[in-house]
Amino acid sequence: MLAVNVKLNEKDLGLDALVTSLKNVKRDNSALAVGIQFPNRKYADGQDVGTVAAVHEFGAPERNIPAKQFIRGTVARHKNKYASLIGAELARAMRSKRPISLRSVYLQVGPVIKADMQDAIDTFNLIDTGLLRSSVGWRVTKGA
Numbered sequence: 554m555l556a557v558n559v560k561l562n563e564k565d566l567g568l569d570a571l572v573t574s575l576k577n578v579k580r581d582n583s584a585l586a587v588g589i590q591f592p593n594r595k596y597a598d599g600q601d602v603g604t605v606a607a608v609h610e611f612g613a614p615e616r617n618i619p620a621k622q623f624i625r626g627t628v629a630r631h632k633n634k635y636a637s638l639i640g641a642e643l644a645r646a647m648r649s650k651r652p653i654s655l656r657s658v659y660l661q662v663g664p665v666i667k668a669d670m671q672d673a674i675d676t677f678n679l680i681d682t683g684l685l686r687s688s689v690g691w692r693v694t695k696g697a
Contacts, residue, residue, distance in 0.1 A: 585659040590690030623673035663691035
């Protein structure tokens with residue numbers, strides 16, 4: 554009969570600290586809203602920004618307008634960057650051993666997502682008047 558002895562050396566890789574830190578996240582029911590914050594602004598021809606943004610985001614095949622996903626595409630392209638920002642905020646809270654609120658995390662991430670969306674508008678050359686670009690914003694809202 555063959556006997557095998559196995560010895561496990563447990564090394565704390567910070568999981569316990571992470572779990573503790575996550576328990577210290579204040580669940581304040583806040584939410585981050587990033588996108589067209591002023592959908593009722595009007596272009597000179599009377600079109601509202603919300604409609605124009607939707608047409609560019611989803612396209613209008615019947616009018617030969619392709620989708621230019623400056624909202625969904627931006628989030629998809631940069632999701633790892635946003636996850637890293639959130640992770641950095643949680644790591645900062647772990648190191649300081651103090652609670653962190655979702656709101657404070659969102660205050661760090663919101664401006665970055667807004668800037669990335671505005672860059673996408675520039676990349677897609679959707680800047681003839683600047684109204685769409687200036688209508689992109691972010692805010693932290695209270696959830697239910």
